[in-house]
Amino acid sequence: QQQVKQSPQSLIVQKGGISIINCAYENTAFDYFPWYQQFPGKGPALLIAIRPDVSEKKEGRFTISFNKSAKQFSLHIMDSQPGDSATYFCAAAQAGGTSYGKLTFGQGTILTVHP
Amino acid sequence: NAGVTQTPKFQVLKTGQSMTLQCAQDMNHNSMYWYRQDPGMGLRLIYYSASEGTTDKGEVPNGYNVSRLNKREFSLRLESAAPSQTSVYFCAAREGRGAFFGQGTRLTVV
Numbered sequence: 001q002q003q004v005k006q007s008p009q010s011l012i013v014q015k016g017g018i019s020i021i022n023c024a025y026e027n028t029a030f031d032y033f034p035w036y037q038q039f040p041g042k043g044p045a046l047l048i049a050i051r052p053d054v055s056e057k058k059e060g061r062f063t064i065s066f067n068k069s070a071k072q073f074s075l076h077i078m079d080s081q082p083g084d085s086a087t088y089f090c091a092a093a094q095a096g097g098t099s100y101g102k103l104t105f106g107q108g109t110i111l112t113v114h115p
Numbered sequence: 116n117a118g119v120t121q122t123p124k125f126q127v128l129k130t131g132q133s134m135t136l137q138c139a140q141d142m143n144h145n146s147m148y149w150y151r152q153d154p155g156m157g158l159r160l161i162y163y164s165a166s167e168g169t170t171d172k173g174e175v176p177n178g179y180n181v182s183r184l185n186k187r188e189f190s191l192r193l194e195s196a197a198p199s200q201t202s203v204y205f206c207a208a209r210e211g212r213g214a215f216f217g218q219g220t221r222l223t224v225v
Contacts, residue, residue: 009155034213043119043205043216044158089157102173103148103207103214105158 003027004092006106013113019077021109023090026071030092034103035064035075038087047088048075080113087111117141121206121217128196128224136191136220138206146209147189148173149181151202152219158205164189196224 006023013019023033034049050057050064050073057064063076077084090106122137140147145166150158150173160173164183178200180192193200201224207214 006157041218043207043218045216046213049213091158102160102163103209104160104174105150107155107157 003104004090004106006090006109008109009107010110011112013080013111015080015082015113015115017080017113019080019084019111019113020074021088021090021111022072022074023092023106024070024072025092027092027094027104028071029094030104032093033064033066033073034091034093035062036089036091036105038089038108044089077111080111082113082115085111085113118215119206119208119217121204121220123220124218125221126223128193128222130196130198130224132196133192133194134196135193136204136206136222137188138190138217139188140206140208140215141187142208142210142215143186144208144210144215145186146214147183148207148209148214149179149189149191150205150207151175152205153202161191161204196222198224200224 004025035047036044037047038044048059048062050066052068061078066073088109091103093103119140148163149161152158159175162181164170167186170181182190204220206217
């Protein structure tokens with residue numbers, strides 16, 4: 001059972017454009033939603049994260065939009081740059097219960113930004 | 116400050132062989148995790164350890180065992196490797212905000 005579904009699988013954007021990656025989750029117990037960035041040959045690195053008590057969080061060119069009622073969240077990369085070309089993963093975790101701390105990941109999106 | 120260190124970085128095994136993937140963290144985090152990454156599948160949790168002395172199964176535990184040796188170290192063992200275990204394995208450590216990942220072990224089982 002895929003608890004976090006991510007789309008699209010791949011994305012091509014021109015330099016300066018906006019990259020948008022979407023995720024949907026099923027488990028309403030999730031209360032922490034991070035995004036990870038992974039470059040080839042490297043491990044994933046935390047990019048930005050949000051908790052469900054806010055609808056948006058912005059850090060530089062990266063913004064998470066969160067819709068609790070729809071159980072969806074998305075990553076927006078403004079003014080996309082070739083250096084942003086990487087694989088992006090959304091994830092979700094819950095604070096309590098027997099699944100405390102477990103991060104469940106989406107399938108990943110390969111982003112290519114053309115110069 | 117190395118963060119999360121995994122060894123080895125690359126390994127080729129024959130079907131039926133056994134091996135242990137090592138992971139150590141120097142961040143004093145309580146929780147540690149083993150994931151495998153396969154194309155189009157994202158990162159799937161194999162086992163995790165919420166704290167020293169405890170381990171729990173994740174999404175895909177079959178064919179693996181783990182040991183939380185102490186707070187720093189969390190090892191993953193393949194007792195009898197199978198081609199389906201060909202993958203990139205990542206160890207992670209977490210305390211509160213976000214998980215920190217190692218560089219990965221690329222394992223090929225032939």
